[in-house]
């Protein structure tokens with residue numbers, strides 16, 4: 001093994017070509033640059049946040065210390081994002097299935113185009129839409145949920161009169177991440193091997209059964225990676241959340257009341273202009289936590305996908 | 316089990332292109348019928364019309380009749396899904412489901428047809444089907460391992476086991492050995508000889524020795540030229556086709572003068 005490796009390396013060295021070498025240098029440089037930027041961002045966050053690590057608890061906004069300040073934000077961020085994903089992921093799978101396996105070709109192309117277009121809409125637009133259209137529209141349903149499902153902690157209420165709730169925020173985020181999640185899953189479904197689809201149909205599977213047998217198992221790792229991509233986007237979404245969510249701090253699963261936890265990104269955007277001194281360092285510390293969360297989410301996604309590659313084998 | 320198929324004046328089109336013209340033949344039960352002919356003459360197209368798999372291609376359509384015992388497979392109320400439950404298919408490239416174990420591959424069709432099967436019943440059918448496909452001894456200790464871990468020949472027999480697990484009446488095979496090595500080919504050929512006791516088998520093959528070895532009847536398809544439709548030149552008992560065919564085209568093809 002090592003012999004052949006050396007042999008190949010020697011052969012390559014003999015056949016050096018200037019253009020190849022130069023291009024190789026450029027691509028390597030680009031790869032290194034990405035790592036440098038990533039490390040630089042982490043270092044910047046660490047250095048800038050440092051004073052808040054060592055500051056006495058009463059100097060941190062809220063006067064309860066760093067952990068007490070950041071924890072509700074982490075909670076709010078995760079709650080909004082996970083909820084958005086729970087809404088968006090199944091929808092994305094259905095849309096991708098419709099586009100790839102049900103819609104006539106013309107309609108499928110058009111829908112695919114619309115989905116891609118939606119991904120390009122700036123988040124501020126979604127924020128404005130959420131604030132002016134969706135939030136008021138959720139009041140009725142929220143009251144209904146409270147009345148009939150009030151015993152579920154999620155709908156404990158009392159319903160917010162503005163509709164600018166965690167529930168609305170999650171819906172807006174779900175709409176925002178839907179295109180990217182759908183696009184990733186659609187690509188995977190399009191590549192389902194014909195021979196596995198035919199294998200199930202030849203057994204007398206209906207189209208739905210064929211999808212369960214051949215398409216979904218083949219696309220499962222892409223469903224996960226698409227979802228994680230969407231989750232990453234939801235975690236970091238700032239403007240839309242800042243506009244839509246009326247946050248008052250606190251940790252609660254109550255989705256429809258007016259007392260909502262804030263999210264890290266929106267909190268930074270809203271507080272930053274008014275802050276100074278340790279308050280700024282504290283905001284940056286919360287940014288560091290967000291950075292860490294997105295890294296972890298991406299790493300988990302990678303791990304899940306790698307674990308599944310030997311199973312998805314398109315043979 | 317093992318039904319007769321009567322095909323009458325079957326034309327098969329892709330859009331406006333007629334790929335197969337006016338085929339009539341009777342496919343005998345409990346026998347292997349081999350279809351031979353130069354490539355592009357419509358053998359696969361014809362085979363897939365027998366279980367309506369061609370309908371996956373939106374532009375494809377047929378005219379004519381395919382009657383299995385007394386059932387018209389193209390009758391207006393006939394569901395292609397039901398047709399395929401009775402007319403199974405094995406493909407050129409082995410295609411076990413990669414995410415399923417060997418056991419689940421064999422049970423896949425069963426679970427479609429009869430969702431409320433007890434575990435012991437499923438076990439039984441899986442073993443029976445794997446035995447029927449001459450694969451049981453090789454895989455009985457690793458039923459829970461992925462089917463994609465088997466050799467090509469084993470995978471193809473797994474696909475045959477999967478197809479016979481749903482107890483079809485007819486088994487269609489489109490060049491089932493063309494991706495296999497000689498030893499695996501031999502194993503699959505042996506299997507066909509066994510399976511014809513219970514099934515009607517139609518096999519497309521490029522390999523004339525194989526047709527001569529495994530089949531009871533041989534049909535020769537030919538094509539006048541590119542862009543022309545494929546036609547059935549003749550079909551007869553295999554020894555007759557290979558010794559005294561009626562048409563010179565058949566004789567020329569089997570003696571290797573073209574194709």
Ligand SMILES: Nc1ncnc2c1ncn2[C@@H]1O[C@H](COP(=O)(O)OP(=O)(O)O)[C@@H](O)[C@H]1O
Nearest residue numbers: 329334353354355356357358359360361372545
């Ligand atoms: N999906 C398709 N769409 C259009 N034409 C096709 C399609 N599949 C096969 N054909 C055409 O039908 C003819 C017969 O093909 P095929 O049945 O695959 O032949 P064989 O199996 O005998 O090699 C060929 O001319 C081929 O180009």
Ligand SMILES: [Mg+2]
Nearest residue numbers: 358359360489
């Ligand atoms: Mg063919």
